[in-house]
Amino acid sequence: MARYIGKRVLQMALTLFLIMTVLFILLKVTPGSPFTNPRISAETRAILEAKYGLDKPILVQYVIYLGKLAQFDFGESIIIIKNFPVTKMIFEPLAITIRLGLIALALGTSIGIFLGALAALNRNKFWDHFNTIIAVIGVSVPSFVIATILLLLRKEFPIVPIIFNKADPAKGISLLSEIHSMTLPILSLTFGVVATISRYMRTELVEVYNSDYILLARAKGLNKRQVFTKHALRNALIPIITVMGPMLVALITGSTVVERFFGVPGLALLTIKSINVKDTFVTLGAELLYSAMFVVTMLFVDIAYGIVDPRIRLIGGSKND
Amino acid sequence: MKDIVLSVRNLTVSFKTHGGLVQAVRNVSFDLQQGETLAIVGESGSGKSVTSKAIMGLLTPNAIIEKGEIIYNDVNLVTLNESKYSKYRGADLAMVFQDPMTSLNPVMTIGEQITESLMNNLNFTKEQAKARSLELISLVGIDNPDKRYKQYPHQFSGGMRQRIVIAIALSCNPKILICDEPTTALDVTTQAQILELIKNLQKQLGVSVIFITHDLGVVANMSDRVAVMYAGKIVEIGTVEDVYYDPKHPYTWGLLASIPAFQAKGVELYAIPGAPPQMINPPKGDAFALRSDWSMKVDFEYQPPMFKVSETHYASTWLLHPKAPKVERPAQLQERINQLMHKGGKA
16 A cells, blocks of 8 residues: 555646646747836836846756755746745635535535435435436536625625635634635535535435345345445445545635635636736646545545555555555 | 135235236236245246245335235235335345345445345344344355355355345245245256255244246255146146146146156157236137147136145136046156156155
8 A cells, every 4th residue: 555655646746747848838838928018117127037047048047947846946926026936825725615615525426425315215206306407507507606695695685795804813703704614605615515426425325226246235134324324325435435525625626716706706706807917926836736636535535445445555565565 | 724814815916017917917816835835837927926025025116016905914015015015025025036146235245235134124233233143144055155145145055145135035034935046046056055055944944935947856855735827827836746746737737748858758848838917908718728638618717716726736727627538647747747756656
């Protein structure tokens, strides 16, 4: 297992290196400069570019950046906050985005599993049809439309805050009240998760219930509840775990619209801003972080998959014994 | 007469389908005696599996038990609700399924799957259940029970898995064991071993067995009595000797004649002509009449009742009616029966 994880970590590092290289070249060859403000004279611009090393050939810039990365230095922001280290700049928005994504995922998965199971156990009855409707809406309606609807509903029933309220112990604002202030963005993201997860859950559970081992479990004398909790649920959850990883990444990278809509100062907002002003190192840092989250999540999914499904665990294990 | 442990009376099971009601089991009645093995034979779709699932109360939701009784311990199982039925399963009635590759839960260890039954039905503690499970694993002929206990189904071969399923079935000392084609999915060598195992365990534990198969060779070897099913009905029932040496129903004749034999080299293997009837609209009279060389006018009009041949032997064909013309079994079959009897006599 340790060897397997070690191998995977090396592969991940290689992947990230390649992504970094491609991103770096793309960002450098796209036209534009951080210093396009017409009030900046050509001389000043030349001085500024020299200061940040932007006048050097791309390859040289790349090698310098690599050298910095090796020391976990993601460079500095040029425009957004002058000379501020990217690492520090990204940390806070990232925490907010991850919080948003994780809560939406946890909430959406729990509701989705519940609704999917309800549909599978009451096939062709009310809950099944209800689930189908929710799923069709959840999959086909984009999150910003749902966000709009939520906002309209909020107007009628002002029960949750609408303005993002950053946690700040100094001002006496707790993490809980920050999360509370993110209710609407969380709900907008949750809907899609519920739709996908509940569909998976229903399909899987129906299939599991048609399998011979459920028949054997019943033949053993287990009652309905035991058959469900001990035999059906675990088998049906295997595919759910596989979709959860990419879904979390999709939530984190895809929360852009929702973050903008509700003014949540997450990583997505920062990324967009940095692209607009061509603050290259901020963009690079943010994108690299997204990629890193993706590969790390996939690793966790693979490990989790092995935990719930012994067939996969043992094949992986025997290879490395 | 031995004690009767299970009595099936006029069992009729249908399935709701888009095409209409499919009559899978029609008026099936039989008794299972204490300690005996009753084989139910028939081709695919004859209703043998449905009968066994009905006894276990494991029919699919689209199945309807239209009428009939399944009496066990003076209780009509048909009337029980799911939670009451589940108390009988495992503890009194146990079942071994056809495909061992899919009948074990892939994400649970073998140990968990055996102990679960013991803890649930016999209220064993975890330690008791484990000790008993290890015994059971050895009992079904698997070495290294301690190691095997912790393994998962995919680490077992098909034959091994079927042994585990048998261990699970027998774990709580059931009175009745239903084996639904337990060797169909296995290769011939493994098949012989599993049959031997079931036979030995049955002798050892005194459990009554209902053995469902389409393999007449297996039946002769395994069972005390045989029920032949066709189109949802039992057409002939009797001891193995009755049915093999003195078959009365033309369908049984066809089945027996279609067993390949070594001596019959160069002779074309017999096959029953035609196909079984559609059970959405079962024939009015004898369901086998269309395929039989001996059918009479009455066969197409009225369903034959069960005629008594002897104390143990019954068959449902108009040929047994006192007014029916006397017919002989096909010569080829009679010859084979004579050979079999001859061999049997010698042994």
